[in-house]
Amino acid sequence: MKVGSSSLTTAAGGLDSDRVDALVDVLARTRAAGTEVVLVSSGAIAAGLAPLGLSERPRDLARQQAAACVGQGLLVARYTASFARYGVRVGQILLTADDVSRRAHYRNAYRALVQVLAMGALPVVNENDTVATAEIKFGDNDRLAALVAHLVRADLLVLLSDVDGLYDGDPARPGSRRLREVRGRLDLAGIEVDSPGNSGLGTGGMVTKVEAARIATDAGIPVVLAAARHAADALAGRETGTHFLRTGHRAADHLLWLEHASSPCGAVRLTAQAVRTVAQRTGPLLAAGVTCVEGGFAAGDPVELLDERGQVVARGISSLDARELLRLQGRSTREVVPHDDLVPLPGAIASPVPEPARVRIRIRSAAEFARAASGGERSGQ
Numbered sequence: 559m560k561v562g563s564s565s566l567t568t569a570a571g572g573l574d575s576d577r578v579d580a581l582v583d584v585l586a587r588t589r590a591a592g593t594e595v596v597l598v599s600s601g602a603i604a605a606g607l608a609p610l611g612l613s614e615r616p617r618d619l620a621r622q623q624a625a626a627c628v629g630q631g632l633l634v635a636r637y638t639a640s641f642a643r644y645g646v647r648v649g650q651i652l653l654t655a656d657d658v659s660r661r662a663h664y665r666n667a668y669r670a671l672v673q674v675l676a677m678g679a680l681p682v683v684n685e686n687d688t689v690a691t692a693e694i695k696f697g698d699n700d701r702l703a704a705l706v707a708h709l710v711r712a713d714l715l716v717l718l719s720d721v722d723g724l725y726d727g728d729p730a731r732p733g734s735r736r737l738r739e740v741r742g743r744l745d746l747a748g749i750e751v752d753s754p755g756n757s758g759l760g761t762g763g764m765v766t767k768v769e770a771a772r773i774a775t776d777a778g779i780p781v782v783l784a785a786a787r788h789a790a791d792a793l794a795g796r797e798t799g800t801h802f803l804r805t806g807h808r809a810a811d812h813l814l815w816l817e818h819a820s821s822p823c824g825a826v827r828l829t830a831q832a833v834r835t836v837a838q839r840t841g842p843l844l845a846a847g848v849t850c851v852e853g854g855f856a857a858g859d860p861v862e863l864l865d866e867r868g869q870v871v872a873r874g875i876s877s878l879d880a881r882e883l884l885r886l887q888g889r890s891t892r893e894v895v896p897h898d899d900l901v902p903l904p905g906a907i908a909s910p911v912p913e914p915a916r917v918r919i920r921i922r923s924a925a926e927f928a929r930a931a932s933g934g935e936r937s938g939q
C-alpha cells in the first residue's frame with residue numbers, strides 16, 4: 559500500500575495524527591487477518607516543513623533534503639507509536655534508485671524486506687530523500703511503490719490519495735466521472751490526467767499514479783487507486799476507486815528497476831548486428847558490437863544502448879568502465895553487458911541500419927553526460 563503526503567497531513571501542514579491512526583487501524587486489522595503488508599509512505603518532506611519554519615514545500619533540492627531529514631524521523635516515530643497500539647513493530651526502509659537497479663543491491667534490498675516481514679514487523683518504505691540527488695532519484699513514490707510491489711511479489715498494489723479514483727478529467731470540474739475499471743491502455747484514451755492536487759504537498763499528481771499503475775499491471779500486479787478514507791474497502795476488494803486489471807506477467811527481478819528507476823551514467827552506440835542482439839535479447843552485448851562510447855561511466859553503472867541513429871534501444875549494466883571499453887570496442891569478444899543485465903526498451907528498433915562510415919569518439923565526464931542527458935541532448939558525437 560502506498561499513501562501520499564496529501565492524505566497524511568493537516569490543512570495547516572504537519573502530520574495529522576488522526577489520519578495516520580485511521581490508516582494504521584486498517585493496516586493492523588488487515589495484518590491480523592493474515593495478509594502481509596508493506597507500506598510505502600510519503601510525507602517526510604511535508605512533515606518537516608513546520609518544524610523548520612517553512613510554510614510551503616521548497617523548490618530547491620537542498621531545503622527539500624533538510625525537510626526530509628527532519629520529517630522522516632517524525633513520520634516513522636508517528637507510525638511506530640501508532641502501530642504499537644496493536645503490538646506491531648515498524649521497520650524503516652529508505653531506498654534510492656541506485657540501491658536497487660544493480661543486481662547485487664537489488665538482492666540486498668529484497669533480503670532486508672523479506673526478513674523484516676518474516677520477523678513479524680511491518681516495513682515502512684520511502685525514498686531516501688536526504689541523499690537522493692537528481693541522478694539517483696525515483697522522482698515519486700507512486701513509481702517506487704510499483705517497483706516495491708514487484709520486489710516483494712505483491713498480490714495487489716493499493717495507491718491511496720486525497721481523490722477517490724481516476725477521473726476522466728479534473729475531478730473538481732463538474733461532469734467529470736470516475737473510471738471504475740481500467741483494463742488496459744485503450745481505456746485511458748482521452749483521459750486528462752494532471753499534476754498534484756490542491757494540497758500543494760503531493761509530487762506527481764495523477765500522472766505518476768497512472769504511470770505506476772501501468773508499471774505494476776504490466777508486471778502482473780493489479781492496482782486499486784482509492785481515497786485514503788476508503789483504504790479498508792480497497793484492501794478487502796470491495797467496489798471503490800479505480801481498479802486497474804493486470805495486463806502482463808512478472809518481469810525478471812532487477813530488470814524492472816533497471817528500466818524504470820535507474821538514470822543512465824553513459825551511453826554506448828552499437829552496430830546493426832548488436833542492436834538486433836540486444837533488442838531481441840538473444841545474447842550479451844560484446845565489445846565487438848560497440849562503435850562509440852559516451853560518458854565516463856564506471857563498471858557496474860547503468861548505460862543506454864543506442865542504435866546508429868542515436869535512438870535508445872535498450873538499457874544495461876556495463877561490466878566495463880568507459881576507458882576500458884574504448885580500448886576494446888569493435889575488436890574484442892569481452893562481454894560489455896551480460897544477458898541478465900540487459901533490458902530492451904519498448905519500441906526498440908530491430909531493423910537493420912547502415913553501418914557508419916567511420917567512428918568518432920569523445921569521452922565525456924559523467925557530469926558532462928548527466929548535464930547533456932538532462933537537457934535532452936542525445937547525439938554525443
Ligand SMILES: Nc1ncnc2c1ncn2[C@@H]1O[C@H](COP(=O)(O)OP(=O)(O)O)[C@@H](O)[C@H]1O
Nearest residue numbers: 562563564719725752754755760761762763764
Ligand atoms: N484525471 C484525474 N483524476 C483524479 N485526480 C486527478 C486527475 N488529474 C489530476 N488529479 C489530481 O491529482 C491529485 C492527487 O495527486 P497528488 O496531489 O500528487 O496526491 P498524493 O499526495 O496522494 O500523491 C488529486 O488531488 C487531483 O486533484
Ligand SMILES: N[C@@H](CCC(=O)OP(=O)(O)O)C(=O)O
Nearest residue numbers: 563600601602603698699761
Ligand atoms: N519521498 C517524498 C514524497 C514523494 C512523493 O511522491 O510524494 P506524494 O506525491 O505525496 O506521494 C516524501 O516523503 O516527502
